[in-house]
Amino acid sequence: MLTSGPFTQATPFREYSxxxxxAETGLRSFVRHVAILKNGQPLVGPARVEVYHMGPxxxxxxxxxxxxxxxxxxxxxxxxxxxxxxxxxxEAIEDWLxxxxxQDRSGVEAFQQYVVMPHLEWVRSAETGRRIRQRFSCxxxxxxxxxxxxxxxxxxxxxxxxxxEELLAFAYPDLAKLERAxxxxxxxxxxxxxxxxxxxxxxxxxxxxxxYLFHSLKRATADNPRPAPYVPQSASEGRFSG
Amino acid sequence: xxxxAVDSIEARTPHLKSxxxxxxxxxxxxxxxxxxxxxxxxxxxxxxxxxGFFCVRGYDRAGRSLxxxxxxxxxxxxxxxxxxxxxxKAPAAAGEELLSPEDCARVARDRHESAEHRADALREWMxxxxxxxxxxxxxxxxxxxxxxxxxxxxxxxAEDACFPISEVQQQVCDAxxxxxxxxxxxxxxGIDRVVxxxxxRLASLIEPRWVDQLRDFLDPHGYxxxxxxxxxxxxxxxxxxxxxxxxxxxxxxDRTFDIAKKLLDPDVFASGxxxxxxxxxxxxxxxxxxxxxxECVQLAEALGxxxxxxxxxxxxxxxxxxxxGENGPVKDHPSYRLVQKVLNDLK
Numbered sequence: 001m002l003t004s005g006p007f008t009q010a011t012p013f014r015e016y017s018x019x020x021x022x023a024e025t026g027l028r029s030f031v032r033h034v035a036i037l038k039n040g041q042p043l044v045g046p047a048r049v050e051v052y053h054m055g056p057x058x059x060x061x062x063x064x065x066x067x068x069x070x071x072x073x074x075x076x077x078x079x080x081x082x083x084x085x086x087x088x089x090x091e092a093i094e095d096w097l098x099x100x101x102x103q104d105r106s107g108v109e110a111f112q113q114y115v116v117m118p119h120l121e122w123v124r125s126a127e128t129g130r131r132i133r134q135r136f137s138c139x140x141x142x143x144x145x146x147x148x149x150x151x152x153x154x155x156x157x158x159x160x161x162x163x164x165e166e167l168l169a170f171a172y173p174d175l176a177k178l179e180r181a182x183x184x185x186x187x188x189x190x191x192x193x194x195x196x197x198x199x200x201x202x203x204x205x206x207x208x209x210x211x212y213l214f215h216s217l218k219r220a221t222a223d224n225p226r227p228a229p230y231v232p233q234s235a236s237e238g239r240f241s242g
Numbered sequence: 243x244x245x246x247a248v249d250s251i252e253a254r255t256p257h258l259k260s261x262x263x264x265x266x267x268x269x270x271x272x273x274x275x276x277x278x279x280x281x282x283x284x285x286x287x288x289x290x291x292x293x294g295f296f297c298v299r300g301y302d303r304a305g306r307s308l309x310x311x312x313x314x315x316x317x318x319x320x321x322x323x324x325x326x327x328x329x330x331k332a333p334a335a336a337g338e339e340l341l342s343p344e345d346c347a348r349v350a351r352d353r354h355e356s357a358e359h360r361a362d363a364l365r366e367w368m369x370x371x372x373x374x375x376x377x378x379x380x381x382x383x384x385x386x387x388x389x390x391x392x393x394x395x396x397x398x399x400a401e402d403a404c405f406p407i408s409e410v411q412q413q414v415c416d417a418x419x420x421x422x423x424x425x426x427x428x429x430x431x432g433i434d435r436v437v438x439x440x441x442x443r444l445a446s447l448i449e450p451r452w453v454d455q456l457r458d459f460l461d462p463h464g465y466x467x468x469x470x471x472x473x474x475x476x477x478x479x480x481x482x483x484x485x486x487x488x489x490x491x492x493x494x495x496d497r498t499f500d501i502a503k504k505l506l507d508p509d510v511f512a513s514g515x516x517x518x519x520x521x522x523x524x525x526x527x528x529x530x531x532x533x534x535x536x537e538c539v540q541l542a543e544a545l546g547x548x549x550x551x552x553x554x555x556x557x558x559x560x561x562x563x564x565x566x567g568e569n570g571p572v573k574d575h576p577s578y579r580l581v582q583k584v585l586n587d588l589k
Contacts, residue, residue, distance in 0.1 A: 063434050064435070066431065066432070067432050067435065090513070091517070095550075098470065098514045098517070098518040103442075104435050105435060125446035125447065127411060127447060128447065129482065130479065131481060132442050132446050183366075184366065187362070187369060188362065
């Protein structure tokens with residue numbers, strides 16, 4: 001089931017459904033953020049719901065949720081995809097969340113938990129090369145979370161559509177804010193510039209936009225509940241209207 | 243990226259000497275935060291979609307420090323903020339737009355400064371002069387009389403520092419191990435992530451021959467459960483090459499086996515942290531060339547969870563591929579052979 005809000009009547013969604021938040025202004029139905037619904041619940045109105053996500057900061061369990069404000073552990077449920085995860089899939093997701101929560105650094109240099117591209121990156125020790133923790137984009141968090149349940153939402157090895165500067169700035173408004181911000185604010189947020197977030201050169205960039213996930217999830221039907229990994233064809237698929 | 247990501251932005255500057263310089267400062271703060279702070283300081287209502295907390299710090303014409311916080315909920319609450327600004331003692335130097343490395347070092351070393359200011363200065367210092375800042379972090383971490391906020395900052399910053407000399411790495415490991423052991427018994431809310439950070443950094447530096455030290459964190463002792471992170475750490479220590487000898491790790495393997503056997507019991511097994519601990523315990527036994535891994539795999543298979551078997555298989559395959567790719571002739575190594583055997587069993 002895939003539904004976009006606002007939900008005029010109570011619409012039930014199960015835990016670990018995929019939740020999308022639209023940009024409030026500008027491009028209509030542009031999904032700016034994507035997350036995992038923490039608790040199954042009926043949604044009504046323009047609801048703000050608790051989620052697991054890469055805000056930043058990362059929220060992947062009760063302890064990381066307790067360390068942040070409600071705003072940081074929630075998002076608006078403008079569009080929700082519930083593909084009826086089975087018990088196996090839910091357990092695999094719970095196992096993944098427990099593992100990822102151990103990488104929490106809530107409140108500390110949030111943008112050092114975040115990466116735009118690739119959608120997932122391991123931070124390694126400069127001294128030994130060993131893995132320390134992961135950085136995700138918000139879409140990357142959901143892709144990997146569902147991937148743990150063997151649900152491959154996006155074919156990230158395929159050539160993704162190009163995202164130009166204008167769309168990037170719209171998809172990531174905080175980037176521009178932080179680029180203009182005082183050096184101290186940038187330091188406090190762990191923002192070390194675009195290159196540190198994987199955005200090399202002048203663009204365009206092949207970024208996984210949050211909206212792609214809903215185009216992928218929309219294909220899940222009773223006859224084909226787990227379709228093949230999705231390959232988005234155009235950056236315009238950053239928009240999704242149900 | 244969530245719109246709330248920077249809603250709790252803390253905007254601070256030690257360089258405001260007047261309302262005019264506050265205005266200049268606000269011009270550099272991204273909207274709508276600047277609008278909210280401007281409105282807060284001037285007592286005007288601010289209407290906009292923004293909600294969140296702001297800290298405002300600065301200095302008035304007399305050089306007194308002004309600090310306060312505002313929570314922007316609606317136009318009614320924001321007007322109270324100016325009254326919250328409290329006068330304090332100004333630091334000796336305030337004038338440069340950015341602190342020099344020397345200023346960063348001075349503020350970071352100043353025990354009379356608040357932990358918050360010291361943390362800001364230390365992070366800035368780390369960006370400007372990582373070598374000197376890292377050396378300072380080692381010295382500080384080794385102290386046992388650190389105020390808790392400052393100690394927590396040092397632990398987090400240690401993840402971003404660089405310690406290229408092996409003796410220094412050992413010193414950092416000793417300090418982080420001591421801190422993690424001490425804090426895991428603390429009931430303080432939020433202490434978990436300090437312990438996790440300390441363990442992650444410890445595991446990234448510890449010499450493989452000392453990996454048995456992580457056994458301390460396999461006991462469910464205290465309020466912070468460190469078992470999952472300790473087991474993940476052992477896997478990370480040996481992710482690039484298998485241990486030279488398995489013998490010295492017998493006690494670590496014994497404790498790991500106990501955990502795996504208990505948590506893979508159908509009466510105990512549950513998805514989430516329990517399954518993640520059990521899964522990593524099996525991986526550790528394989529990495530340490532402990533043949534009891536096969537027994538644990540049988541227990542895992544008996545649970546009838548396909549996802550668990552698939553994850554084990556994926557992770558073991560990744561370990562084996564990395565070992566083969568980075569170490570040349572490794573196929574006769576007992577750990578490699580055991581991983582291969584378990585992979586065959588899982589298939």
